[in-house]
Amino acid sequence: MPADVGTIRRHNLALVLGCLHRRGGLARTELAEATGLVHASITTLVGDLVARGLVRERKDHPTSGPPPGRGRPRTIIEIVPQRCVVLAVQIGLESVTATLSDLDGTSHWSTETRHGARYGDPEPVAAAVAAALARAQQFAREASGVLAHCVVAMAGPVDSASGVVVAAIDFGWDHVPLLALVSERAGVECAMTLVNDGSTAALAEYRALCTERGRSGSGAAAPGDREAPPRATMPRVMVYAKADTGVGGGIVIDGQIFGGENGLAGEVGHVSVDHAGRACHCGSLGCLATYVGPDALAADAGLGALAEAEGVSAAMARLLCQARAGESRTVAVLEAAAEMLGSGLLSVSDVVNAGHLVLGGYFADLSDWLLPGVTRVFNRRPVALHLPPVPVTLGRLGRRAVLDGALILGFERVLADPTLVPLR
Ligand SMILES: [Zn+2]
Numbered sequence: 001m002p003a004d005v006g007t008i009r010r011h012n013l014a015l016v017l018g019c020l021h022r023r024g025g026l027a028r029t030e031l032a033e034a035t036g037l038v039h040a041s042i043t044t045l046v047g048d049l050v051a052r053g054l055v056r057e058r059k060d061h062p063t064s065g066p067p068p069g070r071g072r073p074r075t076i077i078e079i080v081p082q083r084c085v086v087l088a089v090q091i092g093l094e095s096v097t098a099t100l101s102d103l104d105g106t107s108h109w110s111t112e113t114r115h116g117a118r119y120g121d122p123e124p125v126a127a128a129v130a131a132a133l134a135r136a137q138q139f140a141r142e143a144s145g146v147l148a149h150c151v152v153a154m155a156g157p158v159d160s161a162s163g164v165v166v167a168a169i170d171f172g173w174d175h176v177p178l179l180a181l182v183s184e185r186a187g188v189e190c191a192m193t194l195v196n197d198g199s200t201a202a203l204a205e206y207r208a209l210c211t212e213r214g215r216s217g218s219g220a221a222a223p224g225d226r227e228a229p230p231r232a233t234m235p236r237v238m239v240y241a242k243a244d245t246g247v248g249g250g251i252v253i254d255g256q257i258f259g260g261e262n263g264l265a266g267e268v269g270h271v272s273v274d275h276a277g278r279a280c281h282c283g284s285l286g287c288l289a290t291y292v293g294p295d296a297l298a299a300d301a302g303l304g305a306l307a308e309a310e311g312v313s314a315a316m317a318r319l320l321c322q323a324r325a326g327e328s329r330t331v332a333v334l335e336a337a338a339e340m341l342g343s344g345l346l347s348v349s350d351v352v353n354a355g356h357l358v359l360g361g362y363f364a365d366l367s368d369w370l371l372p373g374v375t376r377v378f379n380r381r382p383v384a385l386h387l388p389p390v391p392v393t394l395g396r397l398g399r400r401a402v403l404d405g406a407l408i409l410g411f412e413r414v415l416a417d418p419t420l421v422p423l424r
Contacts, residue, residue: 009048012037013418016045017054017079021103021415025058025078046077052421053083053144054103079103082143084421086410087136087150087190088403089129090197093170093245094311096125098132100139101407103414108139120172122165122181129178130185137188146421149410150190152178153197153402155245157264163194166264169281170245191420193409198266199257200405201395202240202250205358207408208396210234210255235355239348241268241341242361242395245312247289251352257409258352269293271344288344292337294362300333316362323369334366338373346377349390360395367394 003011015035020026026034032042049055059073081104090097099110111132117124133150140147156168163179165171179192213233234255241249247269251258258265269289270282277286278296290296298307298315301322307315322330341363349357357378363370371392379389395401414420 009045010417010419012041012045013048014416016042017049017418018415020055020077020079025060025076027060027074027076031077049418051423052418053080053146053424054418054421056080081106082108083145084148084411084414085136085140085143085145086148086407086414087133088406088410089132089150089152090402090406091125091129091152091154093155096128096132097403098129098136099403099407100136102145103411105407108143109135111135117171122171122173122176122178125171126178126181127185129182133182133186133188133190137186137190147188147190148414148420150192151200151406151410152182152192152194153200153406154178154194155197155248157267158194158196160194160259160263163192165194166262167282191413193413195257195406195409196248196250196263196266197402198240198242198248198268199250199259200403200409201242201248201360201397201401202238202252202266202358202405203257203408204397204401204405205240205360205395206238206252206255207404208401209238209356209358212396237352237354238356238358239268239345239352239354240266240358240360240395241345241348241363242359242401243292243294243363244361244399245294247293249348251348251354253352268345268348271347273340273344273347288340291340292344292363297333297337297362297366300337301330316365320365323366331369334369335373338370339377341370342374342377345374349378354390357390357392358395359392360397360401361399364394364398 016031019031019034028039028042032039046055055077058076058078060076061073081102085100085102087098087100095112095114097112100108102108113128115124115128129152136147154165157166159166163177165173165176165178167174179194236254238252249268250266270284270287272284272286273288273291274286278290279285280287280290294312294316295307298304298312298319301319303315303318306318319330323334345357359367375392378392397404
């Protein structure tokens, strides 16, 4: 079926806006060259983007080229970053973290609210998200901008299409319609998306890898150039695994989050590493999370009571101290965990034929003890396949990865359809 005029126009607007976003300000002739569109179309499309407040014109007086007096100033088209803002929200066991950013990646504010939700009660979490949303809306109004999207990253499997948290075991939530609860309270109109936090972190880490390789690779990208590196230098499939409240992860294929049939792909914590093993909250046996999750590591290292009394983060801080001090039980626990982690993640990696594995969260914090074991397991496998081993590296973004990925997702939607920002 042929695409209708509206679809083609949205596509072309996206082409122009995306080009300016990646490359910075450009003259109309440069835009035509870069997008392959004719000059007349560029003029119309730029006019539309100006009317939406997304781009503006600027006179650029050349400092090089023809002698002064002969060179006319060029008209450069550039993005107005603050016209469009996106709110990224991360839901944790104890707090809701939010950050508001514009198209340039400038953060306008960040906040962390302790929600105080009891096990099984999503209401205080929804209220904290709604409060962040209202604040973001107010900021956008005062700055003559548009809050284009709110992306909520949840620690647990979600159904993005319906905005429902399918099962967050640590929270005691079962099929919670989180986005509907937030909308009821917020009283603001804003497009919202619910995603798994492992997926957003995976996407952000993939982009960080792109940036790193773009800069250090074949010299294809100069500093400040936001062009992606050549595809050949990037893995087509990346698996990401992290531990924080539990064990999560995500899969990125060709630069996009792979959600699977129901958006539940990448739940690496529930890959079974022993079918007659430890009982997991999910109802299965021998799940990876029951051996390498923070609760499990704390309990195995004799820190279960501390985790119970002061929380998992306190227990993990103690565990890290004990490991650094070379305490034998802790080191033995971590070495055994590394084998389990390597074995579980190798299964995931094999199934999707991964080209790169990235470890984040506590897995990265404990990398001195975990990474050698995981790498050893990964290096065993390809001998028979005559393939180089899948590289295993640590995340580059630390705990920022979840929110960074949520922002990327939010802006991707605007860059794919600039008509989400209304005419002024
Ligand atoms: Zn499980």
